[in-house]
Amino acid sequence: MFGYAGKIARIDLSSREVSDYPISDGDREKFLGGKTLAAKIIFDEFGSKVEAFSEENIIVITTSPLTGSTAPCSSRFNISTISPLTGLLVSSNCGGSFGLHLKRAGYDGLVIAGKSEERVYIDIIDEEIFIRDANHLWGKNTGEAQALLGDRNRGKLVIGIAGENLVRYAAVISEERAAGRGGVGAVFGAKNLKGIVASGKKNVEMFDKEGFKRHNQNWIKRLKANALTGGQLPKLGTAGLVSMMNYRNLLATRNYAKGSYEDFEKINGETLRNEHLVKNKGCVTCPIQCGRVVKAFGKEVKGPELETLGLLGSNLLNDDLQLIIDVNHLCDEYGLDTISFGSSVGFAMELNEKGLWNNGLSFGDCSLLPDLVKKTAARECIGNELAEGTRRLSQKYGGIEFAINVKGMETAAYEPRAAQGMGLGYATSNRGGCHLNGGYLVVMEGLGMNVNGSTTRGKAAFTIFFQDMMEAVSAGGTCLFTTYTLMPEPVLKNPNNGLARFVNSAVPYFGGVVSLLHNNTWLLGFNIKGLLPHPHSIELVTGIKMDIGKFLKTGERGYNLERLINIRQGLTGCEDKLPARLTGDLQREADPKSSVRLDEMLGQYYRLRGWSESGVPTRERLRKLGIEEYGL
């Protein structure tokens, strides 16, 4: 099929056997690629519940039809596995160039099974796969390990010391980019797999090369002209959100006790730009260039993203931006997810403050952070406890009501008590407390658009719509920032004009319309290339007939399939919840609506999804999505 390298390799580390994993064109049309195709493989591979660190667990690395196609922001790849943090499916997406190189090496994906007795890495050159000794790489940080793997022009991904030591939120690092969430790096470590290198000369054929080129030019033009992707993101990076989040009470502060931080100005995007920025940069084929290059320990490194500024900054009452930059770099080097690490430290600080765990950590006193990174990665002393994440810490020391995780995964830097839809998204996200997999409704609730974050009206419908759309975008292979063309420019650029005020106030009342479209995607059997360029791109690359409706249905199919895997892993609807601090405590005493009113949204969310009252996808829904054979 056009747009695909055509093969997925199954690599058994126990037996060292390599074989072709069977994937049909029908599978590609149904699941596209990325996390959605990975979910299909994981569902098919496991007959029942699998433990994250067991030999039975598999790692599925997938690219997508747009990966390496020259579509804007299309150098993404995905890693899916059973998470040691949540015990559920985790899909972690990463930029850089590895996906592009893997496809050139002749593979759309890799299914890595078993467990190697020796420490190894996988080397892929022009379709040939070698399992090589990695003793010389073991114990090395991610930068050094990648350097030792040689040629700069090859795609590489490695784990750091954290992954080797099975830290439950260990990341996989590729160049400077991270597949950060859910502990995918620890599963590599459990399999004695240090990393993967890939390169090759294969050219992937396109269905309509000329049409694709024209479509891309227009798409890139729109991204460059957009106020966010052409203005804020290149100039301020994701860090540019800190100030707005602070004033909207969305900035996780003091282990989520508050939504704003008195010293936010010391850690915001403007200060990062004025005092630390060397230059901005981006992934291959990215016209946005949101990455920051800053200096840590005397060398130029990747700067912190918004999430890191929140979790290692305001959430710890840490106003030292250079320290955040340094710790961010150390987390990348040791292979730690900055969100889960920062949240675990914040939780430990509050446990200490409340006398539940005498660990010596205090809010505002963050000089120990670099040492904590090293100890956590090595699982030494207090680090061995922090390496377990907030849920397990709360099971040991108490404080479950302020252990800020969902299903075991620490939430991102968006404090949801000022954004009800984001709260619902966190609670229902397939991978746990993730803003992106949760639908990222906060972009409507104050970060982009200006829809009332306090109302629950319409939020269930919009959450579902965005969860499914982002699933589809991810499966297609582009960065989620490419979806900002969806937001109407006049509303975005001038939030005070009459049209913007009308749209923002009317949006919650359109939940019914959104639901209607969600349940009848045939009504969206067309493309609006300027609004959502992705389906047409996929069609031009693959030849698969794709429109907005079919695209959204692919996303919904993936979301439901992931849910089914989680249910098989033991998930029940009871776990679609938030920590008591976020649902029970008011963020601001003066505002009686400043807690997440999940009970007003969750039942409706299940109904609109076509799930049972206990949150299980019904046979009827699965039939509608063409995946009835996956029913449990």
Place this chain on the structure above:
Amino acid sequence: MITVRIFGLISVEYDISRMYIEEGMVSRILDEMVRQCPGISRGKLQQSVMFINKEQVNVHKVLSRTLKDGDELVLISPSSGG
């Protein structure tokens, strides 16, 4: 004095982050900002998300509101993406 704080793209593009302006109506404060910052327009300022003493306000509804000594006016360009 009124403290005016400016964030986001508008802060980067016009190289302004903080101003101190004498008390008065919001409309007059915006005019004074235009006077002090060459290149910036009133229209551009009114496209920002505005907060007065940490409460979000609609700029068109507060133009005639008088700010007093110690009040804080915040302007932030629309922003997203994290």
